[in-house]
Every structure is written in structure tokens, then in C-alpha cells.
Amino acid sequence: MRKGQNRFVVGFLLVPVALYLIFVIWPYIQTFGYSLTDWKGQSQTFAFIGLDNYTALFEDDIFLQAIWHNILFLVFIPVITILLALFFAFMLNAGGRGRAGGVSGVAGSGFYKIVYFFPQVLSLAILAVLFGAVYRSDSGGMLNGLLMKLGLVDESAPIEWLNEPNMVLWALILVVVWHGVGFYLVLFSAAMQAIPRDIYEAALIDGAGRAHTFFRITLPLLWDSVQTAWVYLGIAAMDMFILVSTMTAGEYGGGPDHHSEVMATVMMRNFLLYGRSGYACAMGVVMLLLTLIVSVVMLRATRRERVEF
Template sequence: MQHGKYRFIVGFLALPVIVYAIFVISPFVQAFQISMTDWSGLVGTAKFVGFDNFERLWNDSDFWNALRHNIYMLVAVPIVTLALGLFFAFMLNVGGKRRKNEVITGVTGSKFYRFVFFFPQVISITIIAVIWWNVYNPDPQDGMLNSLLSAVGLDNLTNAWLGEKSLALLCIMAVMVWANVGFYVVLFSAAMASIPRDIYEACLLDGANRIQTFFRITLPLLWDTVQTGWVYMGIIAMDAFALVQIMSVNMGGPNGATDVMPLRLYVTAFTNSQFGYASAMGIAMLIVTMAFAILTMRFARRERIEF
């Protein structure tokens, strides 16, 4: 009986594992193989160079500049996105005024607000980038943000935005937060809906306020969901290719202020035809992303709370 169970499990998993190995594991192995060559992308031009590409990568100031920007995103974007997602989800589910028969209730129109928050998720990232490029357009007539500031008498706050070296990366990170926070509002709302209302009511009847309820009840019970969301947002922050390519000045400008690792990889491979060196960048990205995921899962681990 036991042997039959294992045969069933192996037979059930064999095909998915084979497909995963072919389409996921195999490309990573091939990327590492290509990273050991000096390949221009043309058949028959690959030349084995060992670890020369990684040594070159170590001394490449442009790569370190791009990596630094990704790290900024890795720190700031998940924190802001998850914090806003938790705040809005908490308000939608628990932040309403007490009613006659309900101690705990969400704000009025919470279903409509969930739809509004989630709406950016159904829009293509390309469309989002184009929309926000027009918002940040420095032209006082065509740029939505500068036009709005001028209309309310705040002309001194108008700026070049994406053309300003000190602001360009912050502008793109703001778009990343805007584009993703709605997903976490819905995700955290669904997780909060599974928490028994009796727990909230008991805390409020004992004199706890909303802030204490959030940090003592909601956050600990949602920690597994928050941890998973943190890893997912970290992976998004390590990418940012489409937004930077479309929104930035001269792809990564001004003067490299918005350059990120995926964009640097793209330019190296498809503009400079250095596919071996670009593959080495891809391996470096894989290492950084895996390290982030492992460290997050390791240091954010807590005892599971049952309810």
C-alpha cells in the first residue's frame, strides 16, 4: 500500500517537474554557461573566457551604480508599499465608525475602495509608465503635475522631475508603489477577513484603541502574508526594467541616475552585443535576489499564531 502511494506521488509530479526543469532550471544553467564565454550573439562566435566576465563585472562602475539603485528600491519600495497596503486594508476592514449592532466594521463604501485600489493591477505596466511619464512631463502646459502645481499657485514647486538627477529615481519608485499597493490592499483585506471578529471586539471592549489593535492583533496574525508579500515586492524592486526604460531620460538617465541592473543587462546584450557579459550580470542578479529572499525568510520568521 505504501509503495503504491509513492508510485502515485512520483507519477503525479513527474511531468510538472520535467516541465519546470526544462523551462526554468535549464535557462539558468545555460545562462551560467554563456556567462563563461565572450559571445556576441552570433552562432559560432562564442569563446570560452572562464571567470573573466565576473572579474570585469567586479570592476565595472556602471554595474555598481545600477546595483546601488536596485538596493535603494529593495529597501524603500517594499516598506512603503506594504505599509500603505496594511494601513488601507485595516481601515477598509476595521476602521469604520461603530454602529448599533457592530463593534467592528469597515469604512463606508469599502467594496468600492477595494476596486479603486486594485484598478492599476489590470493596466499594463507599459500603459502605467506612459501615463506617469506624461504626469511628470516638465512642460508647464503638457505636464499634468506641473500644470496642477501652477494652477494652485505653487509655481515654485514645479520641477523637471524625471530630468532632475536627485528626483528621477524617487519619481519612478513612487510609480512602483502606486502600481502595486492596490494588490496588497486586496490581499491583506482577504487575510483580515479570516480573523474572527470576536478577537477585535474583545480587545476594543477591554479598552484597546485602533493602533494597539493593529500592532497587537492584526499584524501578528497577518505576519506570514506580510512576509510573502515582502519577498514578492523585493523581486519587483529588483526588476523595474519596463518603468525605467520607458520613463527615464535616455534609458537610465539623467547621467545614470535611474540606471538599474535589468536595464544595464538589456543595453549590454542587445545594444552592445555582449551576451556573455550580460549573462554574468544575470547571474549576479540571481544571486542578489536569492540572497534577499533567503535573508527575508530567515530573519522575518516568527512562530505561527493559530486562531
Template sequence: MATTTTERESTAAGSGAVPARDRLTWRERALFTAAFFLPPRLTPDRVRYDRRYRKLDQHRFIVWFLVPPVLIYLVFVISPFLQAFYYSMTDWSGFDSEFSFTGFDNYERMWHDEKFWDAMGNSVLLLVLGPLITLALGLFFAFMLTAGGRHRRSEPVSGIRGANVYKIVYFFPQVLSIAVIAVMWGRIYSPHGGIVNETLGAVGLDSWKQEDWLGGDLARWCVLAVLCWSFVGFYVVLFSAAMSAIPTQIYEASLLDGAGRWQMFSRLTFPLTWDTIRTGWIYMGIQGLDGFALVNIMVPEHGMDVVPSYLYKKAFQEAQAGYATAIGVALFLVTLVFALIMLLLGRRDRIEM
């Protein structure tokens, strides 16, 4: 028995083959390709009135809508990264237009550079401990301001009295520029008349006084303390806003179940604000990896280096821009790996409220 046209088309659809009427000849394919790049007014009528043109028109709108931002991103973001990788394999001085290609010599030199690894160690220390300490303090203060007060009859949870004033006080370092903070703390750590040494002497701890707080092994811990102090207020306000968005009915239910403050924080507040915490961890980690202005202004020369300050010295003080660019590529890879690890480890089921 001869098969009908409908049966042949259904058989072709079931086998995954394209029906004969939907197949494009090479001339139709050329017309549709040209129509993709033409405005609707200039589209040939043969294509415009084809039922397949509607799908092409949808894709054309999406593509042309995305082309400008993608081009801007490629020119101003991707292109500098590619140029940096190229210059990292040259002996460019940074002040001369002539340079030669050296391959991976800069990366081999960086691998054996002890000062670079000292700077990388300091940056990794700020990367790990900076977010850990800052976010822990931010969570603690935010929870105390939001739900650390005495229980009131009209509210299941309440913050401490004067919470808004404390938020302003905590947030105050964010108003100051990083240069002002570095200069101020440089004077605080000064061995001659600095507040730290004077306070230790006033309380009878003269043996704890140091002749050089910002030199040697103590420098990294002093910089870490200033880094945490300068950013903790921002996270107090950020986490307070996230905690205030949690419905009070959830806290009421937990109180009826007999939950204490620690159970409320660990079982409710922390999971419900996890997305904000993860974002803050990435942002604070990038701030810890930077640390250029803080170290370059506050710490005396040769006191300590982080990767950005070491890069600056090689590029602008020693005219080794090619080697400095290789250091910048290494810093970019460390930042990228850190962000990817945090996004992967921080992934968890989203809780809808």
C-alpha cells in the same frame, strides 16, 4: 545454555543489526532492483509475493509520480540557470554562434563597472523602499477600510462607509498594463505641460518646478513613487481579505479589555496577517528589483538605469550577451539572497485561529 532463535533475533534487533531472514542475497537484490522499474504485471512472482514487495511498491509509486514534474522542472527551470552561468563565462555576442570561454573575466569587469553599480544601487533602493512604503500604505488603507469606521452596536469593528468603492478605486492601477502606466506618468512628469509642474505653478510653488524630473537624482524617487502607486491597490485588497478572515470574537475580547485602534492593529491584526505580509514583501521586493518596463519606457535614455535595463542595453544594444548574462546571474543571486533573508527573518510561531 544455547540461545533460541527468538532471542537471537531480539538481540540483533536491539543492536541495530538486520535479521538473517531479512538480508537479501545478490540475486534477490537484483530482482528487487529490476522490479522497481517494472510495472506490477511484469513483476516476477517471486518478488510480488514477498512481504517486502509492499514497501517497494509504495516507494515506486511515489518516485514514478514525481518523475515527470521533476524532469519538467529540471529542463525548463534548472537547465536555463546552468546555461546562463555557462554563457556568463564567455564572450558571446548574442548574435553569433561562435564564442570563446573567458572564465571569470566578465565578473571581474562587472566588479569594476561604475555604471553597473549605479544601476544596482537604484535597484536596491527600489528593493528596500518599494516594499516598505507600498506595504505600509496597503496595511494602513486596508485597516481603515476593514476596521476604521465608527463602532456599531451589531459589530465589534466596522469599516468606513463606501469601503467597497474605495477598494475598486485603489485597485484600478492593477487593471492598467505597466506600459500604459509608464507612458501616463511620463507625461505627468513632463517639464513642458506636465501635471506636476503645472500644479506646482498653480499653487505658487514655481521654485519647485523642475526642468527634468526623470533625470539625475530625482529620477529614482519619481520611479519609486510610480512603483508604489501602481501596486498599493493590490495589497489593499489582499490585506483586506486577510483581515476580514480574522474572527470577530477576537476583536470583541480586545474591546472588552479596553484596547484602542492602535493596540488592535499592533497586537492583533498585524500578527494574525503576518504570513500574508511576508509573502507580499517577497513579491513586492521582486517587483522592485525588476522595474525594467517602468524605467525603459518612462525614463529618457541615460536618465537612470536599474539592473534589468542595464542588462538589456548590454545584450541587445551593444551585443555583449556574455557580459549581460553575468549581470543576470548577479541579479539572480541578489533576488535569491533577498528571498532567503525574508523567509528567515519573517519566521515566527504560527497562530491558529
């Protein structure tokens, strides 16, 4: 009987594992192989150069600057998004106290969940166009137009949101946070709804305030969801290609003067414009390794004993 079960399991997994190896693992192996050559992309002939691409990579000031920008995204995007999503989810699920049930969300919480989730239905391409209009550097831009109406900005000197070196990264972070808060709000809300209301009511009877209830009850019981959100947002922060390439100046983005450059934009520029495909493959390998390291570190850093109820 057990032998028959083993045959069934092997037969069931054979095709999916084979497809995964062919379409996922093999391209990674190929990319690493190409990164050890001087491949130009178009030609089928290339020479083995060992680790020269990796040596050049860490002497490339633009790529090192791009890594630093990805690190900034990695720090601020998960922290801001998760904090806002947790706050809104808590208020929508346990922020109200005036009803007969003891603990409930604020009035109209169902409507608010739909409103907060709405940005998630927009694709990143639409999002880039939408915020491109918001950040326009004239009176037609939503932000500049509003500030001009309020008299905070002179019409002859509008703010160049995406062309100011000190502002462009924050402008991009705002877009990602605006897009992601709704999704993680719904994720955290689903986890909060599984928490028995008796726990909140007992805490209220004991005189616990909102802050104490959140940090002592809600957050520990939501920690698995927070950990998952942290990893996904960290992976997104290590990419950022679509928004940067679409919203910022330059071929494949990165402007002004490489102040919004990320690893993905540098890689695509080298691969598609400069014909340095082997060099670009080395960047891809470094991106993969850094993303894996970030995922492992985040899982380790946020690991804690499971709290059950």
C-alpha cells in the same frame, strides 16, 4: 499497495518535473555557461575566459551604481507599499466603530476596495505611458500643470521630474507604490476578514485604541501575509526593467546620466546594443544570486512564531 502509490506519484510528477528542468533550470545552466565565455551573441563560436566577465563586472562603475539603485528600491518600495496597504486595509476592515456589530470597516469600504485595486488592472506598459504624461516637463504634464496653476512653479522653469538626478528614483518609486498598494490592500483585507470579530470586540471592551488593536492583534495575525508581500515586493524591486526602460531617457532607459540605472537595463544594453552577450550573462547570474539572497534574507528576517486563533 504502497508500491503502486509510488509508481502513480512518479508517473504523475515525471512530465511536470521534466518540463521544469528543460524550460527553467536548463536556461539558467546555459546562462552560467555563457557567462564564462566571450560570446558576442551573433556568432556560434566563443572562447572560454573563466571568471574574467565577473572580474570586469565588479569594476564596472555603471553596474555598481545600478546595484545601489536596486538596493534603494529594495528598501523603500516594500516598506512604503506595505505600510500604506496595511493602514488602508485596517481602516476598511476594522476602522469603523459606530455600527451595531461593534467592529466594522469605514462606510463605503467595498467601494474603496474597488477604487484602490483599480491600478492593479493596468499593465506596466500602460502605467508607463500614463505616468509619462503625469511627469511631462511642461504645462501639459499633470504635476507641472497643477503646480503652475497654484503658482508654485514658474511656467518658464517647469520641474523635470524624470530628468532631475535627485528626483528620478523617487518618481519611479511613486509609480510602483501607486500600482502595488491596491493589490496588497486586497491581500491583507482577505486575511483580516478571517480574524474573528470577537477578538476585536474583546479588545475594545478592555479599552484598547485603534493603534493598540492594530499592533497587538491585527499585525501579528497578518504576519504571514506581510512576509509574503515583502518577498514579492523585494523581487519586483530587484527588476524594475519595464518602468525604467520605458519612462527614463537613454537606450533602454537609465537616464539622466545613469542616475536611474538598474541591473536589468545595464544587462539588456550590453546584450542587445554592445554585443557583449557573455558579459551580460554574467550580469544575469549576479542578478539571480542577489535576488535569491534577498528572498532568503527577507524570509529569515521576517520569520517569527506563528500566531493562531
